Amino acid sequence: MVTRLGLLFSIAWVMGLKEPWFTLFGNELSGRDLILIGGGLFLLFKSTHEIHNSLEGVEESMPSTTASGLMSIIVQIAILDIVFSLDSVITAVGLVDHVSIMAIAIILAVGVMLVAAKPIGDFVDEHPTIKILALSFLILVGVTLFIEGFDVHVPKGYIYFAMAFSVSVEALNIRMRRKEVVPVQLRKQYDDD
Numbered sequence: 245m246v247t248r249l250g251l252l253f254s255i256a257w258v259m260g261l262k263e264p265w266f267t268l269f270g271n272e273l274s275g276r277d278l279i280l281i282g283g284g285l286f287l288l289f290k291s292t293h294e295i296h297n298s299l300e301g302v303e304e305s306m307p308s309t310t311a312s313g314l315m316s317i318i319v320q321i322a323i324l325d326i327v328f329s330l331d332s333v334i335t336a337v338g339l340v341d342h343v344s345i346m347a348i349a350i351i352l353a354v355g356v357m358l359v360a361a362k363p364i365g366d367f368v369d370e371h372p373t374i375k376i377l378a379l380s381f382l383i384l385v386g387v388t389l390f391i392e393g394f395d396v397h398v399p400k401g402y403i404y405f406a407m408a409f410s411v412s413v414e415a416l417n418i419r420m421r422r423k424e425v426v427p428v429q430l431r432k433q434y435d436d437d
Contacts, residue, residue, distance in 0.1 A: 245354040247322060248329045252346055277393045283327025284390030290320070291382040298375065298430040327389065372430040377414055381407055 261275035273281075368374050384406065388398050 245350060247325045248350045248354075249347060251326070251329050252343060252350065271394050273393075277395065279327060279393075280389045281393030283323070284386045284388070284393060286323060286327070287382050287386030287389065290324075291379045291386060295376060295379050298372075298379075298432075300431075371418055373414060373417070375430060377410060380410075 261279070264272035264274050265278070266273055271277075368378075384403060388403060391398055
């Protein structure tokens with residue numbers, strides 16, 4: 245929430261990221277483009293790595309809970325949040341004239357995420373295919389961000405349709421498999437306490 249509000253209140257800086265910084269292979273790249281390209285690559289790497297570890301990764305010991313391990317996790321979350329926030333803040337600036345309305349929307353959205361986190365986490369633990377589907381969506385988003393970093397517009401309707409169709413098929417699969425099959429257990433990086 246702090247990162248998103250920070251980006252929101254630095255609208256002039258965010259809007260300045262649209263100005264070209266340099267040209268690469270005939271493409272003018274701006275700060276926004278570099279963030280999208282870097283964020284897309286980061287999502288591709290993290291999602292693919294997580295899918296691999298969930299399905300056939302090597303058993304790992306409990307991750308470091310030292311200050312450096314915690315800081316690494318915080319930095320990764322911050323990078324993901326900045327990448328996801330940047331595009332939505334730029335879009336919001338074009339849609340709404342009042343910063344206060346955008347700030348209230350951000351606060352409400354974070355509140356909903358906090359309330360829904362536990363039930364969603366429990367549901368994903370019961371249905372591990374949902375986790376793989378969500379990670380696949382992150383790969384799709386990563387590819388889209390990467391492509392859009394080079395100023396190639398990808399119509400969002402195609403992406404939303406693919407996601408909605410996939411979720412619908414998985415919902416039908418979950419309903420049909422109810423109590424018939426014990427789902428596969430994915431490897432967890434973190435032990436449940």
